[in-house]
Amino acid sequence: MRIILPDKSVRTVSRASATIEEILIELGINPTTVIVVKNGTIVPEDVTADEGDEIRILRFSHGG
Amino acid sequence: MTPGENLCSLCNEPAVVRLVEPERRLCAAHFIEDAGARVLAAMERERMISPGDRVAVGLSGGKDSTALLLLLHRFLPALGAGLVAITVDEGIAGYREETLRAARDLTGELGVEHVIVTFADLFGEDLDTILVGREAQGCTVCGVLRRRALAEAVKRVGATKLATGHNLDDEAQSVLMNVLRGDLPRLRQDTSTGQPGHFVPRIKPLAVLSEKEIVTYLLLRGYFRDLPECPYAGTALRSEVRTMLAGLEHRHPGTMVRLMQFRDGVRESARSAEPAKALSTCRICGELTSGEVCQVCRLLDR
Ligand SMILES: [Zn+2]
Ligand SMILES: [Zn+2]
Numbered sequence: 155m156r157i158i159l160p161d162k163s164v165r166t167v168s169r170a171s172a173t174i175e176e177i178l179i180e181l182g183i184n185p186t187t188v189i190v191v192k193n194g195t196i197v198p199e200d201v202t203a204d205e206g207d208e209i210r211i212l213r214f215s216h217g218g
Numbered sequence: 219m220t221p222g223e224n225l226c227s228l229c230n231e232p233a234v235v236r237l238v239e240p241e242r243r244l245c246a247a248h249f250i251e252d253a254g255a256r257v258l259a260a261m262e263r264e265r266m267i268s269p270g271d272r273v274a275v276g277l278s279g280g281k282d283s284t285a286l287l288l289l290l291h292r293f294l295p296a297l298g299a300g301l302v303a304i305t306v307d308e309g310i311a312g313y314r315e316e317t318l319r320a321a322r323d324l325t326g327e328l329g330v331e332h333v334i335v336t337f338a339d340l341f342g343e344d345l346d347t348i349l350v351g352r353e354a355q356g357c358t359v360c361g362v363l364r365r366r367a368l369a370e371a372v373k374r375v376g377a378t379k380l381a382t383g384h385n386l387d388d389e390a391q392s393v394l395m396n397v398l399r400g401d402l403p404r405l406r407q408d409t410s411t412g413q414p415g416h417f418v419p420r421i422k423p424l425a426v427l428s429e430k431e432i433v434t435y436l437l438l439r440g441y442f443r444d445l446p447e448c449p450y451a452g453t454a455l456r457s458e459v460r461t462m463l464a465g466l467e468h469r470h471p472g473t474m475v476r477l478m479q480f481r482d483g484v485r486e487s488a489r490s491a492e493p494a495k496a497l498s499t500c501r502i503c504g505e506l507t508s509g510e511v512c513q514v515c516r517l518l519d520r
Pocket of ligand 1: 248
């Protein structure tokens with residue numbers, strides 16, 4: 155799967171199906187601090203991601 | 219959780235969020251409804267709005283105040299209250315220009331009256347100039363001056379309430395910071411009642427929504443803008459507390475809400491126990507202060 159990180163860098167991870175929460179924790183990202191867009195749609199983090207999925211991670215900055 | 223199981227609890231469309239208490243999954247349309255309903259319920263429960271109110275919204279142009287204006291614009295007419303947006307232009311080069319544009323675009327689109335006040339106009343200098351040589355104190359200085367600027371703008375527009383975009387994360391962080399500093403007076407201080415002649419009541423309708431919910435709301439409604447961050451870093455303690463609370467909220471969902479309940483309990487028990495303490499006025503500018511000269515006048519070396 156393709157993972158687009160908050161800094162817009164792209165990582166390709168080949169692994170069996172996992173929940174997005176598991177993937178975030180492996181990346182050292184706290185799920186409460188980001189919004190996850192899977193194949194163009196916002197999803198809760200307990201949704202699974204599979205080979206071929208595109209996961210975009212949006213970190214919202216503070217302030218405002 | 220396969221895609222087939224991630225469905226809205228209300229309509230079976232694909233869910234975009236999963237919320238607790240009560241446990242539910244919501245699609246985009248139902249999340250937008252749910253978030254709005256919780257804000258409206260908080261405004262009614264805490265009697266934030268009275269018919270005839272003229273509510274000033276502190277509109278920085280950033281995400282929280284954008285969501286706040288969208289929601290108040292939707293709910294205030296039914297509550298019999300009017301709306302005016304006020305923006306404080308501190309004078310922060312490379313940051314304020316773009317957020318100011320976002321604020322103008324939004325009030326223009328919604329047809330909301332919009333008043334802008336500047337630090338240069340109110341204090342004689344912009345923030346960048348005031349901070350030369352003490353940049354590290356940026357947020358503290360700015361916070362004090364911005365509160366005064368908002369109060370001044372509220373007077374100019376004749377508003378009866380000031381609404382700010384503080385979200386659940388901001389509020390929970392402040393509670394924990396006050397505890398960690400041992401600052402009980404600050405923990406108990408309730409600005410929602412105001413001070414006749416000095417401050418109008420201050421309301422925080424978004425304090426029931428987390429920062430994540432607010433950003434989700436804006437993304438779903440097409441109002442999220444990636445804006446520059448303020449160059450003046452926040453206080454060290456707040457950023458530590460933010461990281462700590464985010465970790466706690468993940469491992470123990472509901473932590474932020476429980477912190478707010480704790481604060482409300484402290485305020486409730488303090489209210490009956492102690493009479494309000496006497497207030498004095500600043501001998502230079504006449505605003506309320508706990509000492510002889512207020513924080514604003516001290517910061518500006520008046
Ligand atoms: Zn639905
Ligand atoms: Zn003063």
